[in-house]
Amino acid sequence: MLYEKAPAKINLTLDVLHKRDDGFHEVEMIMTTVDLADQVWLRPAHDGLITIKVSEQFVPNDRKNLAYQAADLLRRQFKIREGVEITLNKKIPVAAGLAGGSSDAAATLRGLNRLWNLRLSVDELADIGAKIGSDVSFCVHGGTALAKGRGEKIQHLPAPPNCWVILAKPAISVSTADIYKNLDLSSIKHPDTAGMLDALNSGDYNKMCSTLGNVLEPVTMNLHPQVVILKKKMEQFGADAVLMSGSGPTVFGFVRQEARVSRIYNGLKGFCKEVHAVRMTGERFILD
Numbered sequence: 001m002l003y004e005k006a007p008a009k010i011n012l013t014l015d016v017l018h019k020r021d022d023g024f025h026e027v028e029m030i031m032t033t034v035d036l037a038d039q040v041w042l043r044p045a046h047d048g049l050i051t052i053k054v055s056e057q058f059v060p061n062d063r064k065n066l067a068y069q070a071a072d073l074l075r076r077q078f079k080i081r082e083g084v085e086i087t088l089n090k091k092i093p094v095a096a097g098l099a100g101g102s103s104d105a106a107a108t109l110r111g112l113n114r115l116w117n118l119r120l121s122v123d124e125l126a127d128i129g130a131k132i133g134s135d136v137s138f139c140v141h142g143g144t145a146l147a148k149g150r151g152e153k154i155q156h157l158p159a160p161p162n163c164w165v166i167l168a169k170p171a172i173s174v175s176t177a178d179i180y181k182n183l184d185l186s187s188i189k190h191p192d193t194a195g196m197l198d199a200l201n202s203g204d205y206n207k208m209c210s211t212l213g214n215v216l217e218p219v220t221m222n223l224h225p226q227v228v229i230l231k232k233k234m235e236q237f238g239a240d241a242v243l244m245s246g247s248g249p250t251v252f253g254f255v256r257q258e259a260r261v262s263r264i265y266n267g268l269k270g271f272c273k274e275v276h277a278v279r280m281t282g283e284r285f286i287l288d
Protein backbone atom coordinates (compact mmCIF):
# COMPACT_ATOMS: atom_id res chain seq x y z
CA MET A 1 0.00 0.00 0.00
CA LEU A 2 1.27 3.44 -0.92
CA TYR A 3 0.57 6.75 0.85
CA GLU A 4 0.31 10.29 -0.56
CA LYS A 5 -0.47 13.52 1.24
CA ALA A 6 -3.06 15.82 -0.39
CA PRO A 7 -2.77 19.35 1.07
CA ALA A 8 -5.37 22.13 0.81
CA LYS A 9 -4.64 25.41 -0.97
CA ILE A 10 -5.63 29.00 -0.32
CA ASN A 11 -5.76 31.88 -2.81
CA LEU A 12 -3.67 34.90 -1.85
CA THR A 13 -5.03 36.58 -4.98
CA LEU A 14 -7.65 35.64 -7.55
CA ASP A 15 -8.21 37.85 -10.57
CA VAL A 16 -10.39 37.22 -13.62
CA LEU A 17 -9.19 38.85 -16.85
CA HIS A 18 -11.98 37.88 -19.24
CA LYS A 19 -14.41 35.14 -20.21
CA ARG A 20 -13.08 32.77 -22.85
CA ASP A 21 -14.80 31.23 -25.86
CA ASP A 22 -14.77 27.81 -24.14
CA GLY A 23 -16.92 29.23 -21.29
CA PHE A 24 -14.08 29.22 -18.75
CA HIS A 25 -12.60 32.40 -17.30
CA GLU A 26 -9.02 33.51 -17.92
CA VAL A 27 -7.58 33.85 -14.42
CA GLU A 28 -4.45 35.14 -12.75
CA MET A 29 -4.12 33.89 -9.21
CA ILE A 30 -1.53 33.24 -6.55
CA MET A 31 -2.04 30.06 -4.55
CA THR A 32 -0.15 28.38 -1.74
CA THR A 33 -0.50 25.07 0.09
CA VAL A 34 -1.29 24.83 3.79
CA ASP A 35 -0.64 21.99 6.22
CA LEU A 36 -4.21 20.74 6.34
CA ALA A 37 -4.22 17.62 4.18
CA ASP A 38 -6.36 14.66 3.14
CA GLN A 39 -4.68 11.27 3.38
CA VAL A 40 -4.68 9.14 0.24
CA TRP A 41 -3.82 5.41 0.25
CA LEU A 42 -3.42 3.40 -2.94
CA ARG A 43 -3.57 -0.41 -2.94
CA PRO A 44 -3.02 -2.46 -6.11
CA ALA A 45 -6.17 -4.35 -7.18
CA HIS A 46 -5.65 -7.40 -9.36
CA ASP A 47 -9.32 -7.44 -10.47
CA GLY A 48 -8.55 -4.48 -12.77
CA LEU A 49 -11.15 -2.22 -11.09
CA ILE A 50 -10.86 1.27 -9.61
CA THR A 51 -12.67 1.51 -6.27
CA ILE A 52 -13.00 4.43 -3.88
CA LYS A 53 -13.41 4.24 -0.10
CA VAL A 54 -14.01 7.61 1.47
CA SER A 55 -14.36 8.70 5.09
CA GLU A 56 -16.84 11.49 4.33
CA GLN A 57 -20.48 10.60 3.73
CA PHE A 58 -21.18 13.43 1.24
CA VAL A 59 -18.22 12.78 -1.02
CA PRO A 60 -19.03 10.53 -4.02
CA ASN A 61 -17.42 7.07 -4.04
CA ASP A 62 -17.90 6.45 -7.76
CA ARG A 63 -16.59 7.96 -11.02
CA LYS A 64 -17.77 11.41 -9.86
CA ASN A 65 -14.88 11.38 -7.39
CA LEU A 66 -11.95 13.34 -8.83
CA ALA A 67 -9.49 10.72 -7.51
CA TYR A 68 -11.37 8.06 -9.50
CA GLN A 69 -11.11 10.26 -12.61
CA ALA A 70 -7.37 10.66 -12.07
CA ALA A 71 -6.84 6.89 -11.86
CA ASP A 72 -9.13 6.23 -14.83
CA LEU A 73 -7.31 8.77 -17.01
CA LEU A 74 -3.86 7.34 -16.23
CA ARG A 75 -5.05 3.76 -16.73
CA ARG A 76 -6.48 4.52 -20.16
CA GLN A 77 -3.60 6.69 -21.32
CA PHE A 78 -0.93 4.15 -20.34
CA LYS A 79 -3.00 1.01 -20.98
CA ILE A 80 -2.59 -0.27 -17.43
CA ARG A 81 -4.36 -3.57 -16.70
CA GLU A 82 -4.08 -3.42 -12.93
CA GLY A 83 -6.80 -1.73 -10.86
CA VAL A 84 -6.44 0.27 -7.66
CA GLU A 85 -8.31 0.68 -4.42
CA ILE A 86 -8.17 4.35 -3.38
CA THR A 87 -8.86 5.17 0.27
CA LEU A 88 -9.48 8.84 1.06
CA ASN A 89 -9.36 10.08 4.63
CA LYS A 90 -10.89 13.53 4.27
CA LYS A 91 -9.53 16.26 6.54
CA ILE A 92 -10.08 19.19 4.16
CA PRO A 93 -13.62 20.63 4.37
CA VAL A 94 -15.66 19.70 1.27
CA ALA A 95 -16.89 22.25 -1.31
CA ALA A 96 -15.00 24.88 0.63
CA GLY A 97 -12.75 26.72 -1.86
CA LEU A 98 -9.74 24.78 -0.56
CA ALA A 99 -9.37 22.43 -3.57
CA GLY A 100 -9.92 19.27 -1.52
CA GLY A 101 -11.14 17.13 -4.42
CA SER A 102 -8.51 18.54 -6.78
CA SER A 103 -5.76 17.75 -4.28
CA ASP A 104 -7.02 14.15 -3.89
CA ALA A 105 -6.86 13.80 -7.69
CA ALA A 106 -3.35 15.29 -7.76
CA ALA A 107 -2.15 12.96 -4.97
CA THR A 108 -3.65 9.99 -6.85
CA LEU A 109 -1.69 11.01 -9.98
CA ARG A 110 1.59 11.30 -8.02
CA GLY A 111 0.93 8.04 -6.18
CA LEU A 112 -0.02 6.01 -9.26
CA ASN A 113 3.02 7.39 -11.08
CA ARG A 114 5.05 5.54 -8.41
CA LEU A 115 2.80 2.48 -8.05
CA TRP A 116 2.63 1.84 -11.80
CA ASN A 117 6.22 2.93 -12.41
CA LEU A 118 5.21 5.42 -15.12
CA ARG A 119 8.24 7.71 -14.63
CA LEU A 120 6.29 10.84 -15.57
CA SER A 121 7.63 14.26 -14.56
CA VAL A 122 5.64 16.64 -12.32
CA ASP A 123 4.92 18.77 -15.42
CA GLU A 124 3.56 15.77 -17.31
CA LEU A 125 1.38 14.80 -14.36
CA ALA A 126 0.15 18.40 -14.06
CA ASP A 127 -0.83 18.39 -17.76
CA ILE A 128 -2.86 15.23 -17.23
CA GLY A 129 -4.36 16.82 -14.09
CA ALA A 130 -5.58 19.83 -16.07
CA LYS A 131 -8.04 17.53 -17.88
CA ILE A 132 -9.72 16.75 -14.54
CA GLY A 133 -10.11 20.28 -13.16
CA SER A 134 -8.61 23.76 -13.22
CA ASP A 135 -7.02 23.46 -9.76
CA VAL A 136 -5.49 20.00 -10.25
CA SER A 137 -2.30 21.18 -12.01
CA PHE A 138 -1.40 23.47 -9.12
CA CYS A 139 -2.18 20.70 -6.62
CA VAL A 140 0.16 18.30 -8.48
CA HIS A 141 3.02 20.80 -7.97
CA GLY A 142 2.11 22.18 -4.53
CA GLY A 143 4.16 25.02 -3.05
CA THR A 144 3.39 28.61 -3.96
CA ALA A 145 2.64 29.63 -7.53
CA LEU A 146 1.14 32.12 -9.92
CA ALA A 147 -1.48 30.29 -11.99
CA LYS A 148 -2.74 31.61 -15.31
CA GLY A 149 -4.93 30.40 -18.17
CA ARG A 150 -7.79 28.36 -16.71
CA GLY A 151 -5.51 27.82 -13.71
CA GLU A 152 -3.21 25.24 -15.33
CA LYS A 153 -0.24 27.46 -16.31
CA ILE A 154 2.02 27.40 -13.27
CA GLN A 155 4.97 29.62 -12.34
CA HIS A 156 6.65 28.81 -9.03
CA LEU A 157 7.11 31.53 -6.41
CA PRO A 158 8.92 31.85 -3.07
CA ALA A 159 7.00 30.63 -0.01
CA PRO A 160 5.03 33.33 1.86
CA PRO A 161 6.45 34.88 5.03
CA ASN A 162 5.87 32.76 8.12
CA CYS A 163 2.57 33.23 9.97
CA TRP A 164 -0.49 31.39 11.27
CA VAL A 165 -3.50 30.94 9.01
CA ILE A 166 -6.92 30.52 10.61
CA LEU A 167 -9.40 28.80 8.27
CA ALA A 168 -13.13 28.97 8.96
CA LYS A 169 -15.88 27.49 6.80
CA PRO A 170 -19.50 28.49 7.33
CA ALA A 171 -21.99 25.60 7.15
CA ILE A 172 -22.98 26.23 3.53
CA SER A 173 -21.84 24.69 0.26
CA VAL A 174 -20.89 26.80 -2.72
CA SER A 175 -20.84 25.71 -6.36
CA THR A 176 -17.79 27.14 -8.16
CA ALA A 177 -19.69 27.20 -11.48
CA ASP A 178 -22.49 29.28 -9.87
CA ILE A 179 -20.05 31.84 -8.51
CA TYR A 180 -18.28 32.32 -11.87
CA LYS A 181 -21.72 32.58 -13.52
CA ASN A 182 -22.72 35.40 -11.15
CA LEU A 183 -19.50 37.37 -11.67
CA ASP A 184 -20.16 40.71 -13.38
CA LEU A 185 -17.09 41.26 -15.54
CA SER A 186 -17.83 44.97 -16.00
CA SER A 187 -17.61 45.78 -12.28
CA ILE A 188 -14.49 43.85 -11.25
CA LYS A 189 -12.07 45.50 -8.83
CA HIS A 190 -8.79 43.81 -9.78
CA PRO A 191 -6.44 42.74 -6.97
CA ASP A 192 -2.85 43.98 -6.88
CA THR A 193 -1.19 40.81 -8.23
CA ALA A 194 2.09 42.64 -8.94
CA GLY A 195 2.10 43.92 -5.34
CA MET A 196 1.59 40.39 -4.00
CA LEU A 197 4.46 39.12 -6.20
CA ASP A 198 6.67 41.86 -4.69
CA ALA A 199 5.56 40.89 -1.19
CA LEU A 200 6.48 37.24 -1.78
CA ASN A 201 9.78 38.06 -3.47
CA SER A 202 10.83 40.33 -0.60
CA GLY A 203 9.23 38.27 2.21
CA ASP A 204 7.23 41.33 3.33
CA TYR A 205 4.42 40.19 5.68
CA ASN A 206 2.64 43.56 5.88
CA LYS A 207 2.64 43.94 2.12
CA MET A 208 1.29 40.39 1.74
CA CYS A 209 -1.56 41.33 4.10
CA SER A 210 -2.37 44.56 2.24
CA THR A 211 -2.34 42.99 -1.24
CA LEU A 212 -4.70 40.04 -0.55
CA GLY A 213 -7.60 40.16 -3.02
CA ASN A 214 -10.19 37.89 -4.64
CA VAL A 215 -12.69 39.06 -7.29
CA LEU A 216 -15.01 36.17 -6.42
CA GLU A 217 -15.33 37.30 -2.79
CA PRO A 218 -18.06 39.94 -3.37
CA VAL A 219 -19.98 37.50 -5.58
CA THR A 220 -20.09 34.76 -2.93
CA MET A 221 -20.75 37.34 -0.19
CA ASN A 222 -23.72 38.66 -2.11
CA LEU A 223 -25.25 35.19 -2.35
CA HIS A 224 -24.23 34.11 1.18
CA PRO A 225 -24.20 36.85 3.85
CA GLN A 226 -22.73 34.33 6.33
CA VAL A 227 -19.38 34.89 4.62
CA VAL A 228 -19.55 38.65 5.33
CA ILE A 229 -20.31 37.98 8.99
CA LEU A 230 -17.46 35.47 9.29
CA LYS A 231 -14.93 37.85 7.73
CA LYS A 232 -16.01 40.67 10.10
CA LYS A 233 -15.77 38.37 13.13
CA MET A 234 -12.28 37.26 12.17
CA GLU A 235 -11.20 40.88 11.79
CA GLN A 236 -12.78 41.81 15.14
CA PHE A 237 -11.05 38.89 16.91
CA GLY A 238 -7.71 40.33 15.74
CA ALA A 239 -6.58 38.77 12.45
CA ASP A 240 -4.08 40.97 10.57
CA ALA A 241 -5.84 40.42 7.21
CA VAL A 242 -8.78 38.29 6.08
CA LEU A 243 -9.88 36.96 2.67
CA MET A 244 -12.18 34.35 1.17
CA SER A 245 -10.35 31.49 -0.59
CA GLY A 246 -11.24 30.46 -4.17
CA SER A 247 -14.99 30.54 -4.77
CA GLY A 248 -15.51 30.18 -1.01
CA PRO A 249 -17.14 29.93 1.38
CA THR A 250 -14.00 29.36 3.52
CA VAL A 251 -12.47 32.53 4.91
CA PHE A 252 -8.86 32.66 6.09
CA GLY A 253 -7.07 35.12 8.35
CA PHE A 254 -3.37 35.76 8.81
CA VAL A 255 -1.93 36.19 12.30
CA ARG A 256 1.67 36.70 13.33
CA GLN A 257 1.27 36.94 17.11
CA GLU A 258 1.03 33.49 18.64
CA ALA A 259 -1.12 34.80 21.53
CA ARG A 260 -3.85 35.92 19.16
CA VAL A 261 -4.20 32.54 17.45
CA SER A 262 -6.11 30.83 20.27
CA ARG A 263 -8.27 33.94 20.82
CA ILE A 264 -9.39 33.97 17.19
CA TYR A 265 -9.70 30.17 17.01
CA ASN A 266 -11.82 29.94 20.18
CA GLY A 267 -13.90 32.97 19.25
CA LEU A 268 -14.80 31.50 15.87
CA LYS A 269 -15.42 28.01 17.28
CA GLY A 270 -18.33 29.58 19.20
CA PHE A 271 -20.44 29.79 16.06
CA CYS A 272 -18.59 27.93 13.31
CA LYS A 273 -17.99 24.16 13.40
CA GLU A 274 -15.12 23.97 10.92
CA VAL A 275 -12.18 26.05 12.16
CA HIS A 276 -8.50 25.16 11.70
CA ALA A 277 -5.25 26.88 12.67
CA VAL A 278 -2.64 25.96 10.06
CA ARG A 279 0.56 27.19 8.42
CA MET A 280 1.58 27.82 4.84
CA THR A 281 4.11 25.09 4.14
CA GLY A 282 5.52 26.23 0.81
CA GLU A 283 6.14 22.49 0.27
CA ARG A 284 6.54 21.63 -3.39
CA PHE A 285 6.23 18.10 -4.72
CA ILE A 286 9.39 17.14 -6.53
CA LEU A 287 9.59 13.63 -7.96
CA ASP A 288 12.85 11.71 -8.08
Ligand SMILES: C[C@](O)(CO)[C@H](O)COP(=O)(O)OP(=O)(O)OC[C@H]1O[C@@H](n2ccc(N)nc2=O)[C@H](O)[C@@H]1O
Pocket: 011, 014, 023, 024, 025, 026, 027, 029, 097, 099, 102, 132, 133, 134, 135, 136, 149, 150, 151, 176, 177, 180, 246, 247
Ligand atom coordinates in the same frame (compact mmCIF):
# COMPACT_ATOMS: atom_id res chain seq x y z
C1 LIG B 1 -12.10 29.05 -7.83
C2 LIG B 1 -10.86 28.22 -8.03
O1 LIG B 1 -10.89 27.10 -7.15
C3 LIG B 1 -9.64 29.05 -7.67
O2 LIG B 1 -8.50 28.27 -7.44
C4 LIG B 1 -10.74 27.71 -9.46
O3 LIG B 1 -10.77 28.78 -10.38
C5 LIG B 1 -11.79 26.69 -9.80
O4 LIG B 1 -11.19 25.47 -9.90
P1 LIG B 1 -11.97 24.07 -10.02
O5 LIG B 1 -12.95 23.91 -8.91
O6 LIG B 1 -10.91 23.03 -10.20
O7 LIG B 1 -12.78 24.31 -11.34
P2 LIG B 1 -13.28 23.31 -12.48
O8 LIG B 1 -13.78 22.04 -11.85
O9 LIG B 1 -12.29 23.24 -13.55
O10 LIG B 1 -14.52 24.15 -13.02
C6 LIG B 1 -15.74 24.29 -12.32
C7 LIG B 1 -16.53 25.38 -13.00
O11 LIG B 1 -16.01 26.68 -12.65
C8 LIG B 1 -15.99 27.54 -13.76
N1 LIG B 1 -14.61 27.98 -14.04
C9 LIG B 1 -13.53 27.35 -13.46
C10 LIG B 1 -12.25 27.78 -13.69
C11 LIG B 1 -12.05 28.88 -14.57
N2 LIG B 1 -10.83 29.35 -14.83
N3 LIG B 1 -13.13 29.50 -15.13
C12 LIG B 1 -14.40 29.07 -14.87
O12 LIG B 1 -15.35 29.64 -15.39
C13 LIG B 1 -16.62 26.77 -14.92
O13 LIG B 1 -17.97 27.11 -14.95
C14 LIG B 1 -16.46 25.32 -14.51
O14 LIG B 1 -17.49 24.53 -15.03
Ligand SMILES: Nc1ncnc2c1ncn2[C@@H]1O[C@H](COP(=O)(O)OP(=O)(O)OP(=O)(O)O)[C@@H](O)[C@H]1O
Pocket: 058, 059, 060, 064, 065, 066, 067, 088, 093, 094, 095, 096, 097, 098, 099, 100, 101, 102, 104, 105, 135, 176, 246, 247, 248
Ligand atom coordinates in the same frame (compact mmCIF):
# COMPACT_ATOMS: atom_id res chain seq x y z
N1 LIG C 1 -12.14 13.54 -3.63
C1 LIG C 1 -13.12 14.43 -3.44
N2 LIG C 1 -13.19 15.13 -2.30
C2 LIG C 1 -14.18 16.03 -2.10
N3 LIG C 1 -15.16 16.29 -2.99
C3 LIG C 1 -15.14 15.65 -4.15
C4 LIG C 1 -14.12 14.70 -4.43
N4 LIG C 1 -14.34 14.23 -5.67
C5 LIG C 1 -15.43 14.85 -6.13
N5 LIG C 1 -15.95 15.69 -5.23
C6 LIG C 1 -17.14 16.54 -5.45
O1 LIG C 1 -16.68 17.86 -5.70
C7 LIG C 1 -17.43 18.82 -4.98
C8 LIG C 1 -16.50 19.98 -4.57
O2 LIG C 1 -15.61 19.48 -3.64
P1 LIG C 1 -14.17 20.14 -3.29
O3 LIG C 1 -13.95 19.85 -1.83
O4 LIG C 1 -13.17 19.66 -4.23
O5 LIG C 1 -14.50 21.66 -3.53
P2 LIG C 1 -13.63 22.97 -3.45
O6 LIG C 1 -12.81 22.95 -2.18
O7 LIG C 1 -14.58 24.11 -3.60
O8 LIG C 1 -12.67 22.88 -4.69
P3 LIG C 1 -12.06 24.08 -5.54
O9 LIG C 1 -11.39 25.01 -4.57
O10 LIG C 1 -11.08 23.34 -6.44
O11 LIG C 1 -13.21 24.70 -6.29
C9 LIG C 1 -18.02 18.07 -3.79
O12 LIG C 1 -19.27 18.56 -3.44
C10 LIG C 1 -18.07 16.61 -4.26
O13 LIG C 1 -19.36 16.28 -4.72
